[in-house]
Amino acid sequence: MSRVAVVGAGPAGIYAAEHLSTVHGYQVDVFDALPVPFGLVRYGVAPDHFSIRSVRDKLTDTFESPLVRFRGNVHIGTDVSTAELASWYDAVMYTYGASADRALGIPGEVSPASIPATEFVKWYTGHPDAQDFGELLRTSEQVIVIGLGNVAVDVTRLLVKSIVELRATDMPDHVLDSFEKSAVRHVHVVGRRGPQHATFTTKELKELGELEGVEVILDPRDLPADDAIASSGSKVVERNLKVMRQWSQGHGESHGEVLNASSKKIEFHFYSTPQSFDSKQRSLIVERMQLSSDNTVMGTGTYESIPADIVIRSVGYRGLPLEGLPFNDRMNVIPSHEGKVEGLSETYVAGWIKRGPSGIIGTNKKDAVASVESLATDLNERHSVAIDSQEIDEILHARGVKYIDFEGWKRINAAEIALGASKDRARTTIHEREKLIEIGLS
Numbered sequence: 001m002s003r004v005a006v007v008g009a010g011p012a013g014i015y016a017a018e019h020l021s022t023v024h025g026y027q028v029d030v031f032d033a034l035p036v037p038f039g040l041v042r043y044g045v046a047p048d049h050f051s052i053r054s055v056r057d058k059l060t061d062t063f064e065s066p067l068v069r070f071r072g073n074v075h076i077g078t079d080v081s082t083a084e085l086a087s088w089y090d091a092v093m094y095t096y097g098a099s100a101d102r103a104l105g106i107p108g109e110v111s112p113a114s115i116p117a118t119e120f121v122k123w124y125t126g127h128p129d130a131q132d133f134g135e136l137l138r139t140s141e142q143v144i145v146i147g148l149g150n151v152a153v154d155v156t157r158l159l160v161k162s163i164v165e166l167r168a169t170d171m172p173d174h175v176l177d178s179f180e181k182s183a184v185r186h187v188h189v190v191g192r193r194g195p196q197h198a199t200f201t202t203k204e205l206k207e208l209g210e211l212e213g214v215e216v217i218l219d220p221r222d223l224p225a226d227d228a229i230a231s232s233g234s235k236v237v238e239r240n241l242k243v244m245r246q247w248s249q250g251h252g253e254s255h256g257e258v259l260n261a262s263s264k265k266i267e268f269h270f271y272s273t274p275q276s277f278d279s280k281q282r283s284l285i286v287e288r289m290q291l292s293s294d295n296t297v298m299g300t301g302t303y304e305s306i307p308a309d310i311v312i313r314s315v316g317y318r319g320l321p322l323e324g325l326p327f328n329d330r331m332n333v334i335p336s337h338e339g340k341v342e343g344l345s346e347t348y349v350a351g352w353i354k355r356g357p358s359g360i361i362g363t364n365k366k367d368a369v370a371s372v373e374s375l376a377t378d379l380n381e382r383h384s385v386a387i388d389s390q391e392i393d394e395i396l397h398a399r400g401v402k403y404i405d406f407e408g409w410k411r412i413n414a415a416e417i418a419l420g421a422s423k424d425r426a427r428t429t430i431h432e433r434e435k436l437i438e439i440g441l442s
């Protein structure tokens with residue numbers, strides 16, 4: 001029986017494993033550098049988006065198959081090389097995502113008070129490698145979120161959401177405690193383009209206006225004169241503009257209630273390009289932009305200062321190279337054709353490291369299936385050369401790699417549910433790597 005290694009247990013890797021095992025009957029080992037599976041479904045999707053996070057229940061089913069093994073806490077590139085994987089398996093599929101942040105390239109960007117959204121998201125979802133931003137939140141009133149996409153919306157919402165609602169999530173206890181003590185009152189969402197160019201989805205955008213005790217502020221002059229022309233046929237843009245137009249009209253109100261001084265604020269600053277961040281003066285300087293006739297934006301030479309105790313840069317995720325594999329530095333992806341990695345045999349890609357950070361979770365399914373079909377076509381023409389699964393585990397043991405299998409994940413899952421129950425919560429994420437490994441191996 002042919003054996004395939006999948007590197008990365010995020011949606012792309014798990015969808016690939018599902019298709020490899022159920023449709024083609026291959027044995028599949030899914031490796032992940034983290035002790036737990038699910039990639040950004042666990043460490044990206046906002047903790048208060050319960051139904052989206054529950055996708056992991058469906059993804060779990062794949063590991064119930066006797067053909068699929070989970071090998072967590074195994075870093076490909078450090079614990080095992082790409083060359084070794086190629087020699088151990090009939091084929092390898094890389095689905096290791098795009099976890100790095102993008103830089104803005106402005107003065108002052110490198111400062112403890114300037115945080116990439118990638119790191120902030122890691123922190124509130126309980127990623128084992130996250131920094132702690134609790135102290136920063138306790139001492140900061142004004143936060144700037146740079147970016148006009150859904151990740152910026154997630155970060156903004158969580159910064160002002162009530163603690164009662166946050167308690168219903170699976171955030172780790174120390175994160176919940178930090179949000180409870182947070183001094184944040186005013187979140188400024190800053191983007192260089194206009195409302196019609198933003199990539200928010202309407203459901204996520206609308207949620208901002210439904211938050212209890214939160215006022216949404218938007219300058220009506222930033223809205224296009226004609227929504228139909230500005231949306232150029234996009235239903236999402238049209239719906240977004242409708243939501244924002246309502247906000248601009250209901251300025252000063254939230255939930256129909258007149259706001260009082262204790263309200264928190266979300267303020268949009270469209271057409272504002274960040275120029276520099278001064279953490280001592282606690283301000284972000286932006287240049288005001290204007291829309292030109294060809295629908296692009298250009299600088300006006302007018303500058304403004306926005307108060308900023310913290311700046312969170314949400315300007316995109318980026319893939320990283322892995323030794324032994326080709327890499328496209330411009331697109332930050334592994335170059336491939338129909339899922340087959342350029343210049344290498346029996347090596348395939350799927351998910352964000354194949355196409356870049358775009359699309360929803362479901363997009364990775366179609367993408368993974370297409371790559372698996374390429375793999376299967378090639379594999380049918382070869383006979384099996386792989387070493388057996390027992391030998392691979394023995395090699396990992398001999399190297400001192402403490403891998404977590406699917407039974408180990410089930411123990412971690414049960415421990416997180418039990419930890420949550422002890423504090424009247426449905427679940428509490430365990431964030432310490434050593435603890436996850438200890439439970440996983442117990």
Ligand SMILES: Cc1cc2nc3c(=O)[nH]c(=O)nc-3n(C[C@H](O)[C@H](O)[C@H](O)COP(=O)(O)OP(=O)(O)OC[C@H]3O[C@@H](n4cnc5c(N)ncnc54)[C@H](O)[C@@H]3O)c2cc1C
Pocket residue numbers: 007008009010011012013031032033034037038039040041043044045046049052074075076077095096097098099121151154317322350351352353358359360361362364
């Ligand atoms: C903040 C955020 C919020 C999002 N919210 C939503 C949402 O609400 N709805 C939605 O549909 N989509 C959402 N998405 C998008 C969705 O999460 C992605 O489409 C999806 O996770 C990409 O899947 P992937 O498998 O390619 O990568 P990932 O999910 O990133 O999985 C990659 C896996 O590879 C592992 N890995 C990395 N390097 C190595 C290595 N060297 N060795 C072994 N393993 C490795 C990682 O640990 C990770 O588990 C969100 C994304 C982000 C960033």
